[in-house]
Amino acid sequence: MNTPRTFEPTGEWAAELAELQHRRSFALAMGGPEALAKFKASGRMNARERIAALLDTDTFRELGSLAGKGHYSREGAFERLDPTNAIVGTGRIEGRKVALHVDDFTIRAGSSEATIADKWIYIERMAHQLRMPLVRLVDSAGGSVKLLMQIGGTKIPEYPSWPANELLKTVPVVGVALGACAGQGAIKVLSSHFSVMVREQAQVMAAGPHVVRQAYAQDVDKNDLGGHLVHRKSALVHNEAVDELDALRQVQRFLSYLPRSVFHTAPVLAPTDDPNRADDWLKDAIPRDRRKIYDPRKILNTVMDLDSVFEIGRYQGGSVITALARLNGIPVGVIANDPKVQGGAMTTQAAYKMERHVNLCSLFGLPIVNFVDQPGNQTGVEAEIGGTLLGATRVGQALNECKSPWMSILIRRCFGMAGALHAPKYGEALNLRYAWPSARWGSIPIEGGVMAAHKSEIDAAPDPLAKRAELEGFYLNMTSPFRTAEKFGILDIIDPRETRAILCDWIEDAWDSAPGN
Secondary structure, eight states, rough: OOOOOOOOOTTTTTTHHHHHHHHHHHHHHHTHHHHHHHHHTOOOOOHHHHHHHHTTTOOOEEEEETTTEEEEEEOEEEEEEEEEEEEEEEEETTTTTEEEEEETTGGGOOOOGGSOOOHHHHHHHHHHTTTTOEEEEOOOOOTTTTTHHHHTTTSSSSTTTHHHHHHHHHEEEEEEEESSETHHHHHHSSSSSEEEETTTTEEESOOOOOHOOOOOOOOOOOHHSSSSHHHHHHHOEEEESHHHHHHHHHHHHHHHHSSSSSTSSOOOOOOSSOTTTTOOOGGGGSSSSTTTTOOOOHHHHHSSSSSEEEETTTTTSTTTEEEEEEEEEEEEEEEETTTTTTTGGGOOHHHHHHHHHHHHHTTTOOOOOEEEEEOOOOSSSHHHHHHHHHHHHHHHHHHOOOOOOEEEEEEEEHHHHHTTTTOOOSSSSSSSEEEOOTEEEEEEOOHHHHHHHHHHHHHHSHHHHHHHHHHHHHHHTOHHHHHHHHHTTTSEEEEEHHHHHHHHHHHHHHEEEEEEE
């Protein structure tokens, strides 16, 4: 655990220095021995243990440790301090400075009636003005009616000096859900570029079971309200963690790809992987049989620097994969379609996921590589009611505003409106577009298009199945990627084994030309 350095209280100000140490001891004691023991019995780390696990050793510099409610004798002598349940300060992760805003659940369950808002708002303003990443370790039960007694009335629910939106435009913001995060606690998790929650231990929700029971006469478990399975569907929280240490490691890894702010460049690591590495199995990565699927994550892990792929949103919008990775040590954003989920089609959730990833990379100056196998927008009644087309439209808007250097590798399908969203089309972003020999594209997939255009002819044939296969074969010959390459409609057709070398060559120039570099 990180503890402040102490000195012997001697000299002319010995009494005051001794009182300083005494007051600090109350902050370090948090909610007291009983509360800490109870919290430990639940299997969780306390707030200061979490700080120590996240930061480099002995780098935490606490701010406002003396804030809280002081108790004094009748004569005015200091007796004790009830510390606020917001612990704030700065520290380092892999040597890089970050700001921390941490809830202490052992003091009134992290509720807002036991905190001083000015304190946590100050560290967030400091992160914004000094341009350093902000990490929120959230474990808060939200508001409490006891606040009415504390302030002697009610207040308008607002924090005018909290720069929540400006932070998101300026520095990387991370929200970690480590317990029941309701109301304001939920907002602190979700108002971020990356969020992660601990399975079974954390919940992110507008209000807890007691409020829901009172409002709707419904008895519901807190995990059913805001657990990780809920957010696999909502797509609000990006990632899940098996335990607290896993969650904190994900925070460390996420920040390792990003710059300190939009005014800085992301860290580049010394290359450890051969940029010309060509894994032979890639030539057969895409099955010739178009009905068969493949593992896109295996392709990503092979083409990117070894062990560099960090996936974001693994369980949401599964037809698209979004990740951060490295090429020859340089950080990049990665997008890929996953044919194992919805055939890789653009769903509402997948569109939201792709949109926010494009925005993240564009904001922080990361080049983007897209491995395209897009059959088109999801269709059907549910897709239309769910607003899939609106999601796709928002992806188009994000692409139009994207400032990141971009490369698309068309590895299989690229059809329809969703296929057109594989890269920016306008503005300054020049899309380098390559294709594997397995790639096919057009306004509509051949199989569905043949049935739509030749239904009468197929139905009238002595052998409809044979006629359909004959027509599909004819049109497939017309869709050869080599025909497009003849007209320079594609930059080049490449052997899949060339992909890494081409990307590593491109990233050198892309990085130099990325905004802010």
